[in-house]
Amino acid sequence: MKIVVIGGSGLIGSKLVNNLRDMDHEAIAASPASGVNTMTGEGLDAALAGAQVVVDVANSPSFEDKAVLEFFQTSGRNLLAAEEKAGVRHHVALSVVGTDRLAESGYFRGKIAQEKLIRESKIPYTIVHSTQFFEFLGGIVQSAADDKTVRLSPAFMQPIASDDVAAAMAEFTVGAPVNGVVEIAGPERVRLSELVQRFLAKTNDPRTVVADVHARYFGAELKDDTLVPGDNPWLGELGFDGWFALQKTPR
Numbered sequence: 417m418k419i420v421v422i423g424g425s426g427l428i429g430s431k432l433v434n435n436l437r438d439m440d441h442e443a444i445a446a447s448p449a450s451g452v453n454t455m456t457g458e459g460l461d462a463a464l465a466g467a468q469v470v471v472d473v474a475n476s477p478s479f480e481d482k483a484v485l486e487f488f489q490t491s492g493r494n495l496l497a498a499e500e501k502a503g504v505r506h507h508v509a510l511s512v513v514g515t516d517r518l519a520e521s522g523y524f525r526g527k528i529a530q531e532k533l534i535r536e537s538k539i540p541y542t543i544v545h546s547t548q549f550f551e552f553l554g555g556i557v558q559s560a561a562d563d564k565t566v567r568l569s570p571a572f573m574q575p576i577a578s579d580d581v582a583a584a585m586a587e588f589t590v591g592a593p594v595n596g597v598v599e600i601a602g603p604e605r606v607r608l609s610e611l612v613q614r615f616l617a618k619t620n621d622p623r624t625v626v627a628d629v630h631a632r633y634f635g636a637e638l639k640d641d642t643l644v645p646g647d648n649p650w651l652g653e654l655g656f657d658g659w660f661a662l663q664k665t666p667r
Contacts, residue, residue: 420470428578450463546584577658603651
């Protein structure tokens with residue numbers, strides 16, 4: 417089966433392409449680096465010719481509110497139009513657990529817009545809602561750091577390793593479209609503030625996490641259940657300690 421992975425050179429995309437090839441599928445890594453640009457439409461028709469499935473794991477290069485919305489809307493429209501023309505039978509998109517509860521955030525307003533386009537298209541689809549990746553813990557620290565402290569919400573989260581995300585994405589990609597949302601998560605439910613403090617200790621970072629229920633997460637205030645999945649998500653195998661032990665250079 418020919419499967420085109422949009423964002424196929426990124427963290428999740430590159431792992432997903434390898435997984436699909438190991439399953440004997442023709443997996444194509446499509447990105448601006450390979451001449452495929454969903455923002456302009458460049459290279460889309462050629463890349464999608466003969467494809468049965470398209471997986472979109474691309475992310476906005478900017479987290480600025482207007483830029484994020486423009487990226488997901490423009491990219492989504494161009495990609496779905498090209499898929500319809502090519503006769504693609506399954507559109508798979510990676511999104512985020514809690515997206516519909518995070519509309520205060522400009523980034524998540526962009527994801528909401530992306531998902532709306534997918535639901536309104538004529539192409540059978542699967543939207544995969546993932547919890548936060550362990551690999552993004554450093555980015556969370558950077559976004560919330562102030563001198564010697566990192567101010568974060570104590571809301572619960574259930575983070576997942578990128579290897580597990582790629583494994584789940586491969587499974588849903590080769591399966592039948594669900595025409596709805598599936599959720600994936602890591603095996604451990606922890607508080608965001610406590611997990612980041614563990615991460616700082618593991619990386620010998622002297623900063624201290626301050627738990628603050630009003631601290632914003634990329635622009636949105638969190639409730640205890642905002643970042644956790646509902647009942648019966650697909651569960652990855654790696655918890656924080658197992659993931660960290662596998663890192664050659666902790667991030």
